[in-house]
Amino acid sequence: MTAPSALYLAHRIPYPPNKGDKIRSWRTLEHLAARFRVHLCAFVDDAADFQHEDRLRGVCESVALVPLDRRRATLRSSVGLLTGEPLTMPYYRDARMKAAVAAARARSPAVEIAFSSSMAQYLEKWAGAPRIIDLCDADSAKWAEYGRRKGWPMGAVYAREGKLLAKAETSIINWAEAAFAVSEEEADLLGNRDGAEKQVYWFGNGVDVGYFKPADMSTERFDVVFVGAMDYWANVDAVCWFAREIWPLIRAERDGATFAVVGSNPAREVAALDGRDGVKVTGRVDDVRPYVAGAGVVVAPMRIARGVQNKVLEAMAMGKPVVTTPAGLEGIDAAMGREAIAVAAPESFAREVVRLLDDSGAAATIGAAGRSRIVADYQWPAQLARLDAAIDRLIATASA
Numbered sequence: 001m002t003a004p005s006a007l008y009l010a011h012r013i014p015y016p017p018n019k020g021d022k023i024r025s026w027r028t029l030e031h032l033a034a035r036f037r038v039h040l041c042a043f044v045d046d047a048a049d050f051q052h053e054d055r056l057r058g059v060c061e062s063v064a065l066v067p068l069d070r071r072r073a074t075l076r077s078s079v080g081l082l083t084g085e086p087l088t089m090p091y092y093r094d095a096r097m098k099a100a101v102a103a104a105r106a107r108s109p110a111v112e113i114a115f116s117s118s119m120a121q122y123l124e125k126w127a128g129a130p131r132i133i134d135l136c137d138a139d140s141a142k143w144a145e146y147g148r149r150k151g152w153p154m155g156a157v158y159a160r161e162g163k164l165l166a167k168a169e170t171s172i173i174n175w176a177e178a179a180f181a182v183s184e185e186e187a188d189l190l191g192n193r194d195g196a197e198k199q200v201y202w203f204g205n206g207v208d209v210g211y212f213k214p215a216d217m218s219t220e221r222f223d224v225v226f227v228g229a230m231d232y233w234a235n236v237d238a239v240c241w242f243a244r245e246i247w248p249l250i251r252a253e254r255d256g257a258t259f260a261v262v263g264s265n266p267a268r269e270v271a272a273l274d275g276r277d278g279v280k281v282t283g284r285v286d287d288v289r290p291y292v293a294g295a296g297v298v299v300a301p302m303r304i305a306r307g308v309q310n311k312v313l314e315a316m317a318m319g320k321p322v323v324t325t326p327a328g329l330e331g332i333d334a335a336m337g338r339e340a341i342a343v344a345a346p347e348s349f350a351r352e353v354v355r356l357l358d359d360s361g362a363a364a365t366i367g368a369a370g371r372s373r374i375v376a377d378y379q380w381p382a383q384l385a386r387l388d389a390a391i392d393r394l395i396a397t398a399s400a
Contacts, residue, residue, distance in 0.1 A: 004110035006036035037061035039104040043068040064100035086164035092118040130394035137306035140166035182307035183331030206380030214319035218294025222260040225295035231265035249350035300324035316370035
């Protein structure tokens, strides 16, 4: 019997899974392909990623990749200032994508799934198949936070985006047959807004615990390690705040301590830290695991965070003690103090890092407990079972 087909849309090519959103979209796509003939339509914002098209064709029935020129997209997004839309929507509005989606929909998919609010615009018209939107995070809340932290004029632009995108997210929740978020907290935030008429479901991010596992594979050892895409402002803010407010306190207690910032495309202010006070900024690396494996402590000092931090899940899966902020542990059901450490004040953050660097036994105990939590609750099949249940229910209803 021929498997039914499914349409899957993503605002960024799902492969390679080297960023938070791409990890989630790739694992979802791979999971869907086990039961559907998947037709993928995705934007590509890095020309180097076109080399992975064959990998995707090995998983999907069809693949349509549309190049996204960031400069042109930014210019296109300015239309939103005239139409009253959130700038995100025209940024990702492209005639080539519209045509690709129309061609894929002609294959009569049994279900249509869009990853992120920006791709929901391609599914607004009912075509007889259930429409599922994976909003992942409440992006509007992220923009609103940017608006509070940035000065004029960008602060005003970000605040506008947060307000208008919140309305767009609510509209999507109301017309979609099902909307998902990445955590129960994000689902509650989205589903409890004024005007929301439906429940928002959730499935969390997972970890490949066979890939991210305790291993002696380090080529360089650092006392403290941060991992993340370093052109993402929330990560830039986290690293700069840590370097400014927390790292000097750690160095005062442990002279000669080292700190590695591991991630692609470091912003100017992050790159400027390289070589100062024991800080190493690596830029893009082929594999982050050797750096995590060689860390005494992994930190995630997030002041702005939405959803679930993959960097935290992966470090815990590798058996490393993690010190983060409460925002960095959102959506992760870890026993505070036993499986991960979450503190807000710089002095407390520094004190916990120094304690774990000084007490290898305590660090190992927390790392092992964190690994056990990930193995028990944060593997992908268990998380994606929530999506499967919604798909089955909606297809059965549509068939009836």
